[in-house]
Amino acid sequence: MSKASTRSTSTGKSSVGSRSFQRRRETKQTRLSQRRATRRRALVRTGATIDLRDLLLRVPVAAWMCALVALLNGAAWSIITPPFQGRDEPAHFAYVQQLAETGTLPHESVEHQGFSPEETRVLEGLHQEEIKLSPEIPAISSTAEQRTLDQDVNENLSALGSGEAGVATAEPPLYYALETVPYALGAGNILTQLELMRLTGALLAAITTLLVFFFLREILPRAPWACTIATACIAIQPLFGFMSGTLNPDNMLYTVSAAVFLCLARAFRRELSIRLAILTGVLIAAGFITKLNFIGLAAGVFLGLGLLGVREVRSRGRNAARAPAIAAGIGASPVALYLVVNSLSNHPALGSVVSDLSTLTNKGAFHEISYIWQLYLPRLPGMTHYFAGIGTFRDIWFDRFVGLYGWLDTEFPNWVDNLALIPAIAVAALCFKTLVVSRHALRERLGELVTYASMSIGVLVMVGVASYASHNANGVGAFDDPRYLLPMLPLLGAVLVLAARGAGRWASTTAAAILIIFFAHDIFSQLQVIARYYG
Amino acid sequence: MTEHLSDAGGGKAPDQRRLRSIGPARVTLALGAVLTIAAVALTLTGSPLRVVSVGAKSQQTLGSTTTDTTLCQSGESLPGGLSGIRLGLEGPVGPPVLLRAFSQGRVITEGSRAPNWTDSSVTIPVKPLQHSVKPVKLCFYVNANSELLKLYGVHTTAQEAARGKSGQVLPGRFSVEYLAPSNESWWSRAFSVARHMGVGHAITGTWVALLVAVIVAAAASLILSLAWKELP
Numbered sequence: 001m002s003k004a005s006t007r008s009t010s011t012g013k014s015s016v017g018s019r020s021f022q023r024r025r026e027t028k029q030t031r032l033s034q035r036r037a038t039r040r041r042a043l044v045r046t047g048a049t050i051d052l053r054d055l056l057l058r059v060p061v062a063a064w065m066c067a068l069v070a071l072l073n074g075a076a077w078s079i080i081t082p083p084f085q086g087r088d089e090p091a092h093f094a095y096v097q098q099l100a101e102t103g104t105l106p107h108e109s110v111e112h113q114g115f116s117p118e119e120t121r122v123l124e125g126l127h128q129e130e131i132k133l134s135p136e137i138p139a140i141s142s143t144a145e146q147r148t149l150d151q152d153v154n155e156n157l158s159a160l161g162s163g164e165a166g167v168a169t170a171e172p173p174l175y176y177a178l179e180t181v182p183y184a185l186g187a188g189n190i191l192t193q194l195e196l197m198r199l200t201g202a203l204l205a206a207i208t209t210l211l212v213f214f215f216l217r218e219i220l221p222r223a224p225w226a227c228t229i230a231t232a233c234i235a236i237q238p239l240f241g242f243m244s245g246t247l248n249p250d251n252m253l254y255t256v257s258a259a260v261f262l263c264l265a266r267a268f269r270r271e272l273s274i275r276l277a278i279l280t281g282v283l284i285a286a287g288f289i290t291k292l293n294f295i296g297l298a299a300g301v302f303l304g305l306g307l308l309g310v311r312e313v314r315s316r317g318r319n320a321a322r323a324p325a326i327a328a329g330i331g332a333s334p335v336a337l338y339l340v341v342n343s344l345s346n347h348p349a350l351g352s353v354v355s356d357l358s359t360l361t362n363k364g365a366f367h368e369i370s371y372i373w374q375l376y377l378p379r380l381p382g383m384t385h386y387f388a389g390i391g392t393f394r395d396i397w398f399d400r401f402v403g404l405y406g407w408l409d410t411e412f413p414n415w416v417d418n419l420a421l422i423p424a425i426a427v428a429a430l431c432f433k434t435l436v437v438s439r440h441a442l443r444e445r446l447g448e449l450v451t452y453a454s455m456s457i458g459v460l461v462m463v464g465v466a467s468y469a470s471h472n473a474n475g476v477g478a479f480d481d482p483r484y485l486l487p488m489l490p491l492l493g494a495v496l497v498l499a500a501r502g503a504g505r506w507a508s509t510t511a512a513a514i515l516i517i518f519f520a521h522d523i524f525s526q527l528q529v530i531a532r533y534y535g
Numbered sequence: 536m537t538e539h540l541s542d543a544g545g546g547k548a549p550d551q552r553r554l555r556s557i558g559p560a561r562v563t564l565a566l567g568a569v570l571t572i573a574a575v576a577l578t579l580t581g582s583p584l585r586v587v588s589v590g591a592k593s594q595q596t597l598g599s600t601t602t603d604t605t606l607c608q609s610g611e612s613l614p615g616g617l618s619g620i621r622l623g624l625e626g627p628v629g630p631p632v633l634l635r636a637f638s639q640g641r642v643i644t645e646g647s648r649a650p651n652w653t654d655s656s657v658t659i660p661v662k663p664l665q666h667s668v669k670p671v672k673l674c675f676y677v678n679a680n681s682e683l684l685k686l687y688g689v690h691t692t693a694q695e696a697a698r699g700k701s702g703q704v705l706p707g708r709f710s711v712e713y714l715a716p717s718n719e720s721w722w723s724r725a726f727s728v729a730r731h732m733g734v735g736h737a738i739t740g741t742w743v744a745l746l747v748a749v750i751v752a753a754a755a756s757l758i759l760s761l762a763w764k765e766l767p
Contacts, residue, residue: 062761062764062765065757065758065761066761068757069754069757069758069761072750072751072753072754072757073754075750076747076750076751076754079732079736079738079743079746079747079750080732080747082735082736083735083736083737126735133625133653133654133655134654134655134656135654135656135658136586136621136656136658136712138731139731139734139735140734140735141730141731141734141735142734143734145734145735146734146735146739149735186737189737191736191737192737194737195736195737195738225765225766225767228761228765229762229765229766232758232761232762235758236754236758385681386681387680387681388680388681389630389650389678389679389680389681390628390650390651390680390681390682395628395650395651396628396651399651400651404653408653408654409653409654411652411653413660414648414649414651417651506559508558508559508560508766508767509558509559509560509563511560511766512560512561512563512564512567512762512766513563513567515564515567515758515762516563516564516567516568516570516571517567519567519568519571519755519758519759520567520571520574523571523575523751523755524574524575524578526751527575527578530728530732531583531721533731534728534731534732535583535721535724535728
């Protein structure tokens, strides 16, 4: 949003001179937009398509700035976090290495020989196993350790492992396929490869931020400046920054999810054209082959497409159902293909998902629902106590969202978590106030809201199902991590915009305060990680 | 006419306009940025905690529990300047821990840690101790949750081993390390931290820390200038 148009929204008591100055700027701005619109209409009339360059030129400078901030933040986190100290990074690296070196997907190995000799040696040189989960042990620091690491890196050991990729083995390949590009660019030095792969994550974070910007402008067009500030907050949200600075398929999941949110917002607020339907379908398909957690989001997406279909049929007849059907068809194609391939090769139709399902069905649906409920909400009477002594919402989701970095081993002192409750409650209350005040407008957008809510619930349930499977298999369930909820980042942005609007005449001051809190949170998170690994 | 007068007001008018445009939002932004920088500077005047002595340290498992537990071990020696005690406990969602140190039946220091720590050890801040004290009986109480809690330590004879509340003997002494603030502040350790950051990465050298600082500063100035422009 331009400075001039921003000013036009303010209601300050400005002088006559300043008002006329504003009027002139606004007129100039309107003329400029009219000229742009005429040019666009001319392009459409002549049948010319709006090319990518034109599309990129239409992206506001504010959006580019937010994206650049996300990129820089991710890059800083990628350097601060020692190699292979991101969540499950060795496993994700092994997946990319397997894909790049052999062109095949990882698989469970009977011998359990682990990662490639090259990766194993470098992990030893970095003391990766000793450092992870042990906050008292810093990253390597001596010249001798660096010399050993240099030798390990330059030893030219085999990059071929047993074909296993640890916890990443069962994940779909799209993100890892993308990461083979930086892997190839950094060939010859495993640490360079990892750094380039991490920077790819930072790039994905920049794209995610751009998509969040457009999503917010689409759903909350009345306060464009607040959308920009909220996007800026997302760009510097420290958990998002930390994840984007590590090698993890979650980074692509965040991007795909943000894109799906944007497509649905456009479809609900404008119309689901065939072009948008194809794009939505492709994104859903991409989500399925990015990370299994997308299944949770997909349930809500398909519900949204169904609601759009009903709306379109009611207003424009049966033919209008074509677009949602196209989106759903393209989106479901990877799942259908997976089922067919498994059936033809005499494997269980649902593949590795079957093992998860079998652990779920052992104790019955009630236990599973009870577990998932308690993972987020207080236990109800009659439910088995799965999290005795743990306030799951506070201890697992809130406190860990406030700060849990590295390999789940770098956190803030408890007083920081307690302090963070104050702005969090204030933001929630202001957002709630706006929702109550705008309840009539919400009723008109019920279908869209139901879609976003079911997408969110789908993600929560999916995380809960995986946690329950882990609880049944290993007796450990509370390793849950708020990063799994970051596919809902666009909704966090919306909450921030609504909170700012809820402050009434103090909206802009509140937005500034929220931004400063996010900024300080990011800076102190980075310092905390630096102190843990290098202090 | 007024427009003419306003725009032709010499050097003062644009300044006044600029001043008027600095509303409460921009003041909040500027003040917030300054406060953040001040808070960082103040935080860095603190000193990192360092291990000054070790009671016992090993990753051998002594036992595990999912119930409330009290364990004590005698013959500990607490160093002067002590302000934190690290215990060898591991849990996916660490439970609340209360720790007390006794000398001649008197509590000489104590501390507690709220739940939700996640590591293979837990550091409990305690009331600072001015002088070293020994022998000390160290006890901790764990208000267990549903997650399995592991206790690490060193296997010893039954005589030296830690004991439970009802007198049951553990197979050894639990891991314990004593921490005190180092003599240097984070500021005075800045170069050492920067040198450390330059080890073990794809790019090496002390300048890596400078690179991070430049990137963070660039991101910070971008975001603040964006907010400055956008806030009404």
